[in-house]
Amino acid sequence: MLIQIPRGTQDIRPGTVELWQYIEEQARDICRRYNYKEIRTPIFEHTDLFLRGVGDTTDIVQKEMYTFTDRGERSLTLRPEGTAAVVRSYVENKMYGDATQPTKLFYIGPMFRYERPQSGRFRQFVQFGIEALGSNDPAIDAEVMALAMDFYKGLGLKHVKLVLNSLGDKESRQAHREALVSHFAPRIDEFCSDCQSRLHKNPLRILDCKKDRNHELMGTAPSITAYLNESSQAYYEKVQELLTMMDIPFEKDPNLVRGLDYYQHTVFEIMSEAEGFGAITTLSGGGRYNGLVEEIGGPETPGIGFAMSIERLLMALEAEKVTLPVSFExxxxxxxxxxxxxxxxxxxxxxxxxxxxxxxxxxxxxxxxxxxxxxxxxxxxxxxxxxxxxxxxxxxxxxxxxxxxxxxxxxxxxxxxxxxxxx
CATH class of the missing domain: 3.40.50.800 (Anticodon-binding domain)
Structure with a gap:
């Protein structure tokens, strides 16, 4: 019997793997220039890490994780994303006590999500990501976005844009949360079962729903930026000021939310505007996650990072007809x-x-x-x-x-x- 590759995975063969190697080399080089050090975490972790770190109202936790029980009756999960594992290692190894701060880390490796395979999306995929832990300075937010944009530009992409928003601090998010509940509650029965369950758990996630994105209430939902308190607004404006000083163009999108529960303040996505790239234009995304370190058992520590799919990066390069300088001689x-x-x-x-x-x-x-x-x-x-x-x-x-x-x-x-x- 012919045994075939599992659905949602791929073989990366000679002739193509060299492109991956080149991209990985460029990722390591830009992290060297920005002073980010590589970290390698296990392929699988205790399931509770992702329940606490990613959030039990997310699609990742509810629908997409590869979870299994080992021979010791422990629940383990193939990592669906990189941030929670990096933060777990940061806490477990007490990196917050290192003399050099903030702690700046990067990773490159496979992630696993059970989702419908489609162009540029696989059940096993490779992410390059960075995490900066220990600083509340808006300059580190700008640095993280600058690194991502420099990386794409350095590979030859021209049609990419940075989209920016702020989710504010806990106080701002709570005010926005109450406004969202009031907005959606009268007609929540018109939404999908996921949105209905999220109404009181995490109403912000309703805005990220793909099934109901065309519902009329989506267009009139209260914007988070209208609920930013004074300190959150000042932080957001400072990030924008620094990006402008660094000559990094950006667009503000008050409807931008990220799919994970741990984000606060700055959130962003980098999108491809290349003709023919596809309906899903996001190449990478990230943001600030103050509170995640405490959730995983560490001291109060701010953090920010991003992750990008190598598969979608290759799609963008193909869409822009960029030829990487890879020699097969x-x-x-x-x-x-x-x-x-x-x-x-x-x-x-x-x-x-x-x-x-x-x-x-x-x-x-x-x-x-x-x-x-x-x-x-x-x-x-x-x-x-x-x-x-x-x-x-x-x-x-x-x-x-x-x-x-x-x-x-x-x-x-x-x-x-x-x-x-x-x-």
Missing amino acids: MDCFVVALGERAKDAATKLVHDLRKAGLNAEKDYLDRKIKAQFKAADRSEAKYVAVLGENELEQGVINVKDMSTGDQTEVALDTFVTYIAEKVQ
Whole structure:
């Protein structure tokens, strides 16, 4: 029986995986420039972490988590997002006591959500995200958004925009919450069962409902910005001022809410405006989550971060027809004729690799014509031909594939010759 890949997952094969590697390298490089350090957390965590950290009124917790019971009767969950796990590690390892503050971390890794597979959305997907913990400075909010925008721009995307909102502090959110309940309650029976259950638990989540997004009450719902208290409004204005000073364009959207319960103050999304990208334009999103560290058992600690899908980033690059500078070229392919030459080629290829070069030879006992075809497919910069006669004379013929020039090189200087040529 043919066993196929699970629905909502994908194989990333050679020829494509190099694009992923390049993107991951660029992510690590920009985090180095912004002084964010990598953290790697487990693929699975105790389910309670996500119930408390993500919020039990979210779609992620209610519908999308991969949860299982292990042999010790413990409930474990494949991580659906990165922030809760990073904060758990921050608390458990007492990183709040480190001399260097704020704590600035980044992660790259697979996440898991049971949702309907569609273009750019998978049940196993890869996120790149950052978290900055320990600072209430609006400048760190601006920095987080700047890093995300710099990353997209650095990869060559031009049609992206930053959309910004504020959810305010606890006092502001409570006032807004009461206004939302009053607004939706008289006609809540016209909404889906999810919205009905959220009315008193977390009415802000109603605004994020995909089923009822066209209901007339959605367009007239009270805006959070009308309920920001003085300090929340001042914080929001400072973030905008700093983004303007950094020459980072943004749009304000008072209806922008994020799908997780832990956000306060700044929330944002980065969207693609590329033609043909698709109906769902969001590339990444994030915001400030003051209160999450305490919820997971740590001291009162502010935090802010974002996460982006690598899959959707690749879609955006394709939509804008951006070609990443990924090289598939090989430094040298050694063609061998005769048994003794084949043995000698094995050592030559090994020596090339020890010298840090990308080298290959034939392992299928093919004729010379087929070996040259294999060299062409590998996009070799140089093809070296070694036969029995060349072996006797201690030389090897080297062909520059870009010019067609051929040179006879002594075997004992061959590796040095190729190394100098490909520098």
